[in-house]
Amino acid sequence: LIFLMMSQFNLSAQAIVKSEKNIEKIKKPIFIYGSSDCHFCMATKQKLIENKIDFVFYDIDTDKEALSEMLSKLKNANISTNNLGIPVIDKYGEIFTNNADFNDFLIKIVK
Helix, strand or coil: CHHHHHHHHHHHHHHHHHHHHHHHHHHCCEEEEECCCCHHHHHHHHHHHHCCCCEEEEECCCCHHHHHHHHHHHHHCCCCCCCCCCCEEEECCEEEECCCCHHHHHHHHHC
């Protein structure tokens, strides 16, 4: 009986932790580093709007602090800046770049 009660408590605790992680993702925005002249950046913003996902857009052409922050995140993620494609996305700490098929990139961002 004690074992049964302990396992039920453990399952409840796991459900609470998973729920809290999902809530955290809902509250935190996705960060987009790009340019207002970049059609991929604008299409990414539109896709997030369509999927009702909160985001913050930084124009790295005009915001040098955001550019520096983006480069730092890329460096910390061991992502090369050679042939870098924008937008660069910080999705809850995971960094994505637009260097492959754009539709695959968008799928990663919204899932």
